[in-house]
Amino acid sequence: MKKFDNKWIRAVIPALLIHCSIGTVYCWSLFKGDIASYIGRSVGEVEWAFSIAIFVLGMSAAFGGKLVEKDIHKSSMLAAIFFIAGMAGTGFFIYQKSLIGIYLSYGVVMGIGLGIGYLTPVKTLMLWFKEQKGLATGLAVAGFGLAKVIASPLMEKLLGERNNEGLLVNPANIYTMFYILAGIYLVMMAIGHLTLKKPAGYEEESVQAQSFSYRKVLTNKTFIGIWLMFYINITCGLALISQEKGILAFIGFGAIGLVSSLTAIFNAGGRIVFSSWGDRLKDRNSIYKIIFSSSIAAILLTIVFDGINNSMAILIITMLCIVNAGYGGGFSSLPPLLSDRFSLDHISTVHGLALSAWAFAGLSGNQLSAFVLEKTQSYDMVLYVIMALFTMATLISIFVVKPEKVYLESEEVNSKEEMAIN
Structure with a gap:
């Protein structure tokens, strides 16, 4: 099916699907207060989950670059597994009211998925767009930035109505939201994983x-x-x-x-x-x-x-x-x-x-x-x-x-x- 082997289907769309999924990490401010309220902790304590996620993102990218270099399909699959497991795990540990569990799931596990997922489509894009590398990476990374704009209305809908004090009318929505999002992003990242492909003739590891x-x-x-x-x-x-x-x-x-x-x-x-x-x-x-x-x-x-x-x-x-x-x-x-x-x-x-x-x-x-x-x-x-x-x-x-x-x-x-x- 050579007609499907083009830069848009094999590089741009997969990159956007992956980056629009993992970029929702920047929606954190929308629900951090709800998490803190549900588990009975301060916002300052809960805030560390986001800081850990960004730190692990950077460090997993630093140590995972060689893996991405060797095999983008393995790295895109690992990114999806870690990100989805972290997302679903966050919902579970919110339900359990475990702050340490939230640190591990949202911060560490999801952070690993973020770092590997962020890195995975970049080289593939630049191989398909050799004369327009900046445009290629801009399109993908824009997905990471746009994720907040796209996901915020959906998250607000899933969280539901609030009372006069700004608290959720149904507090259980905070953890069910993570389960639903995990399912949505599983589909998106799976499609990205299956369609991402380097140009024909390129050797995976030089x-x-x-x-x-x-x-x-x-x-x-x-x-x-x-x-x-x-x-x-x-x-x-x-x-x-x-x-x-x-x-x-x-x-x-x-x-x-x-x-x-x-x-x-x-x-x-x-x-x-x-x-x-x-x-x-x-x-x-x-x-x-x-x-x-x-x-x-x-x-x-x-x-x-x-x-x-x-x-x-x-x-x-x-x-x-x-x-x-x-x-x-x-x-x-x-x-x-x-x-x-x-x-x-x-x-x-x-x-x-x-x-x-x-x-x-x-x-x-x-x-x-x-x-x-x-x-x-x-x-x-x-x-x-x-x-x-x-x-x-x-x-x-x-x-x-x-x-x-x-x-x-x-x-x-x-x-x-x-x-x-x-």
Whole structure:
């Protein structure tokens, strides 16, 4: 059935099915309070489940890159098993009122599925879209960003009505929701697993992938620079996004839900626009300079107009949209940039290692803005800190991430190749 072997059916649709499933991890804020209420714990205690999930996502991607490199069908199947088991397990442990069980199911088990699932379609997309790698990864990663917009109405429907205090009329809906979602995402990820396929003639594991040197990557100045840029962009994005609701409430803006949907659309749109824009640039690293400088400009403009206190609502919302777009664009622009620097042969492994930055940023982003607010009681100070970090990222992009291609084969393989040539 060669007519079905095309880039849309074998790469884009499977990637969207997988990423639209696992991207629902960002719907956490919709039901964390309901979980806390049902199991009789504080929201702060329950919140750790999400932090663990993001940390495990990054670390499982870091350690699972070699598996994805070897066999995308095995990795897509494992991603589905871990993600669905974690989703269903979360429902079970909510019913059991076990906080540790929620940490293990939502945080660890589902986190493993998130990391492997996030990584799995990326190389396949870039193999099918060799001339438009940025567009390809942007389409897939946009699914991760859009998942919240798509899933939120469904989750609200499954949770049901609330009383005047904002509590669920039927508290049992919180765990039954996870069972229903597990069934829906099982179907979606199974279809993604069955249809995902690399182009005909591509060998699953090349000699270059077998001879990959972790030491050369982790000690390489360019990789370290990219890792730091990526880490700072996520930290800044999470620091601002986590305060989005508070900022809007502080300025007295009522339509918070509308703005939340708008920023989510910019987040998803930035994933496509920035990465596909990078396809047209001589050096793909330039897209990060654009992302950082646009975020700095938006924050600076807000500060110039006397900060959060006196700036117009439209200006603050514009700033939130621009930073969200750059946050999303940073994710989708990462695989093509790594491919340009370290070759497509190694991309799953190198991308996985770079995603470890997401793990640490997931622990530091929200806490950074919360710490600054606690110490200063000022949203303006949060903006100053974020702008300073974006400035650091810009300097790293300019002075550390050079355009040279990096060769990662081990010394043993290189010496054998030189002997063969001689």
